[in-house]
Amino acid sequence: MGTVSPQAAAHREAARRPNGRFGTQHHSAPEPGNGARDLSGLLGALRCLDHELERQGFAERVRVHAVGGFALLWHGLRTDNGYTFDVDSLTDPYDAPVREAIEQVGRTLGMEPAWLNTDVAGDDPEMALELFDARFVATDTKLNRIDLRIADIPTLTRAKAIAVDTDEFSGRERDWPDLLELLKLQRISSYREFCAAYPEINDWEYPETHRSLECWFRTGERGSSGDTDWWQ
Numbered sequence: 357m358g359t360v361s362p363q364a365a366a367h368r369e370a371a372r373r374p375n376g377r378f379g380t381q382h383h384s385a386p387e388p389g390n391g392a393r394d395l396s397g398l399l400g401a402l403r404c405l406d407h408e409l410e411r412q413g414f415a416e417r418v419r420v421h422a423v424g425g426f427a428l429l430w431h432g433l434r435t436d437n438g439y440t441f442d443v444d445s446l447t448d449p450y451d452a453p454v455r456e457a458i459e460q461v462g463r464t465l466g467m468e469p470a471w472l473n474t475d476v477a478g479d480d481p482e483m484a485l486e487l488f489d490a491r492f493v494a495t496d497t498k499l500n501r502i503d504l505r506i507a508d509i510p511t512l513t514r515a516k517a518i519a520v521d522t523d524e525f526s527g528r529e530r531d532w533p534d535l536l537e538l539l540k541l542q543r544i545s546s547y548r549e550f551c552a553a554y555p556e557i558n559d560w561e562y563p564e565t566h567r568s569l570e571c572w573f574r575t576g577e578r579g580s581s582g583d584t585d586w587w588q
Contacts, residue, residue, distance in 0.1 A: 393439040393440065393441060394429070394439050395426070395429040395430060398426055398429075398440070398443055398471075399497070401443075401461060401462075401465055401467060401471060401472075402420070402443070402472070402497070402499065402502060402504065403497075403499065404461045404464065404465065405418075405457060405458060405461045405472065405502065406499040406500055406501050406502045408457045408460060408461055409454075409457055409501035409502070410500055410501050412453070412457060414453075414454075414457075414501050417500075417501055417502060417503045418450065418454055418501060418502050418503065419445070419447045419503050419505075420443065420445045420447070420472065420502055420503065420504045420505070421445050421446045421447050421490075421492050421505045421506075421507070422443055422444065422445060422446075422492075422504065422505065422506050422507060423444050423445075423446050423476055423488075423490075423507040423511070423512065423515060424440065424442075424443075424444035424476060424515075425439075425440025425441075425442075425444070425530070426440055426442070426443045426444065427444075427506050427507045427512055428440075428512060428534060428537075428538075430506045431506070431509060431512070431541070433534070433537045433538065433541065434534065434537070441468065441471070442468060442470065442471045442472065442473060443471065443472045443473075444473065444474075444475065444476040445472065445473065445474050445476070445477075446474070446476055446477050446481060446484055446485060446488075446490060446507070447474055447477065447481060448474065448477070448481055449474050449477075450474060455470075458470070458471065458472045458473075487514075487518070488507075488511050488514045488515045488518070489510075489511065489514060489556065490507060490511045491507070491508045491510065491511050492505035492506060492507055492508065492511070493505060493506050493508055509538060509541060509542060510554075512534075512538055513535070513538045513539070513542070513554065514554065514556070514557060516531050516534050516535040516538060517535055517554065517557045517562065517565050518557070518562060518565070519531040520532055520535050520562075520564065520565045520568060521562040521563070521564045521565040522564070524564065532568070532578065536572070545573070546573050547566075547569055547570045547572075547573040547574070550569055550573075551566075567579040
């Protein structure tokens, strides 16, 4: 059996500390080389990063405003498979020292170097925040150097509804089932209810989303781009 470096051992110990949101429950820490894909493993990775930032003497807390798969898992969604490969943060890009710490934790735990990233924001996080009308809720994870906040359900719904409009071209297969789970959670059971709850997702700007949802609520199947009577 190979030896574990003191730094890796410290990361593993940090990941096993109790998490505030789950009381005294201990999260399974990803072993070095095994990666992290579920909520527990990714929270463990964030705890490892928190430990690393503290060890390096970071004074300011790093903002992690989570959207995407991690936020869905936090809200108890993605029940069909329950995994994601990274944590998407809708914030400004991280400074080089923070990115280096993220990559260090990724190497230790066998994860992708950018397992925590700000790619979802593109070059203009303010525009993305406005587009999604993003709201985030605080968490009680008791991290010392990370300010972890989670996108609320309406924010995630708007983000997924917008993504569904182009998923035929983007190849993102998770957006449609994620959107359906979010609507089910909110007890939105008709196309009319969706339109009333999310008028900002209008049919002229997001026609494929409306086409798909109208057909789904009417037939139980997703509409295709060839449908022409969904709006009549």
